[in-house]
Amino acid sequence: MLTQIAKGRVYDYSHSVGRGAASGMGFSQPVAMAVEGSTVYVLNRGLEGISNVPWNKVAYGARVSVIDVGETAGDEEFTGEFGKYGDRDGEFIWPSGMILGPDGNLYVSDEWLNVISVFSKDGGFVRKWAAAPADGKEHGIANIASDSQGNIYCTDGRSHEVRKFSPNGELLASWGSLGDGDGEFNSPWGITVDQADDSVYVADHRNHRVQKFTSDGAWVMQFGEAGSKRGQLHLPVKVTVDPQGDVYVADWSDNGMHPGKVHVFDREGNFIISLIGDAQQLSKWADMTVQANADYLKRRREVATTESEWRFALPTDVQFDEERSRLVVLDAQRSRLQIYDKRADYMVPQMNL
Numbered sequence: 001m002l003t004q005i006a007k008g009r010v011y012d013y014s015h016s017v018g019r020g021a022a023s024g025m026g027f028s029q030p031v032a033m034a035v036e037g038s039t040v041y042v043l044n045r046g047l048e049g050i051s052n053v054p055w056n057k058v059a060y061g062a063r064v065s066v067i068d069v070g071e072t073a074g075d076e077e078f079t080g081e082f083g084k085y086g087d088r089d090g091e092f093i094w095p096s097g098m099i100l101g102p103d104g105n106l107y108v109s110d111e112w113l114n115v116i117s118v119f120s121k122d123g124g125f126v127r128k129w130a131a132a133p134a135d136g137k138e139h140g141i142a143n144i145a146s147d148s149q150g151n152i153y154c155t156d157g158r159s160h161e162v163r164k165f166s167p168n169g170e171l172l173a174s175w176g177s178l179g180d181g182d183g184e185f186n187s188p189w190g191i192t193v194d195q196a197d198d199s200v201y202v203a204d205h206r207n208h209r210v211q212k213f214t215s216d217g218a219w220v221m222q223f224g225e226a227g228s229k230r231g232q233l234h235l236p237v238k239v240t241v242d243p244q245g246d247v248y249v250a251d252w253s254d255n256g257m258h259p260g261k262v263h264v265f266d267r268e269g270n271f272i273i274s275l276i277g278d279a280q281q282l283s284k285w286a287d288m289t290v291q292a293n294a295d296y297l298k299r300r301r302e303v304a305t306t307e308s309e310w311r312f313a314l315p316t317d318v319q320f321d322e323e324r325s326r327l328v329v330l331d332a333q334r335s336r337l338q339i340y341d342k343r344a345d346y347m348v349p350q351m352n353l
Contacts, residue, residue, distance in 0.1 A: 005346070009246070009273065012346065016282075016283045016339070017069050018030075018283055018337055022061055024081075025285045026285055026335060027042055029044060030042045030335060031096060031332060033098065038324075040066075041064055042064065043108060062084065062091075062095050064123065066079045076284060082122075083108075083119075089117075092108065092113075093112035094110060094112035095110055095111075097141075097144040097154070098144070100121075101118075102150045104120075104121065105121070107119075107152060109143065111157070114130060115129065115131055116144060116165075138159065142154070143155050143190045145192045148198055150167040155191045156188070158187075160179075161185070164215070187204075189237045191239070192240045194241040199212055199220065200212070203249065208227075208234055209225065210223055210233075210265075212269075231271035233249065233251050233263065238316060240318050242320040243320075243322055246265070246272065247266070250315040250316065250317060251315070260313060262312070262327075276312060277331070278310060278340075280306070315332070325343075327339070327341075
């Protein structure tokens with residue numbers, strides 16, 4: 001269904017953007033994104049092989065791709081990229097999360113280096129800070145978010161904690177431990193902050209739920225439950241909130257039997273609808289690849305169904321573009337974005353006139 005209607009909401013599929021590519025017009029194992037109007041910054045974690053070096057010496061494709069996704073299919077343009085594999089200033093090993101902060105800078109977390117690096121929007125390195133304490137525990141900084149005051153929050157998937165920093169990297173608060181009770185986590189990953197009241201939402205990955213906290217870490221509620229049905233969660237990896245208070249959860253897969261989904265809940269945690277992906281037309285860049293190779297074209301026409309192509313596979317990020325009232329979903333395995341308009345002006349035709 002290209003247009004889905006549920007409980008007063010309308011999600012109208014628009015188009016997809018992207019393809020698998022080592023650089024340029026495409027993505028390589030994309031894990032996170034930041035959205036600013038029609039500009040989308042995509043954080044890539046993938047590998048890039050180099051043909052003239054031994055097999056065990058490869059250049060990792062860690063980078064940020066900058067895309068103008070346009071308004072409709074075919075408008076998209078690749079406008080640049082920055083960053084590379086390494087452990088020096090402005091480089092990444094295992095990049096894991098990215099946001100556009102209130103100060104206009106891009107913040108990138110690194111799961112291997114356990115740092116948060118700050119860049120200008122044109123890719124210039126600004127500063128970085130250690131996001132994990134030297135306490136002898138295992139740490140893995142996963143996702144990041146910011147509140148209305150510019151404070152930065154991060155999840156630590158190995159020590160099962162959330163940390164809150166000032167804009168300059170001063171630790172302000174920390175909460176969480178391993179477990180499945182209120183305020184406990186098992187490999188927390190995605191995190192977002194509702195800009196309306198600075199409530200913090202955490203995708204509690206291996207507990208198959210989302211937990212909500214105040215900005216200082218006081219537990220408020222949880223929603224979602226483990227399972228494979230619509231509205232149930234299995235390995236949620238990202239959460240975001242739109243201006244109306246609706247909560248979107250990117251879910252890797254429902255018990256491994258089917259591709260991932262994006263579940264929509266209201267502010268109280270009531271389930272609204274699940275989106276499963278609708279890219280029934282190839283993106284412009286993917287179509288260029290297929291049309292340029294006659295064998296690709298033949299093999300694609302021989303398959304029994306293209307369902308695996310148009311559905312989500314491993315959605316890793318979901319963001320809401322407030323300016324255009326549209327949902328942007330990043331799919332790591334499909335190396336693309338799928339875009340849905342959230343329509344307030346949708347009219348259902350009267351068929352009984």
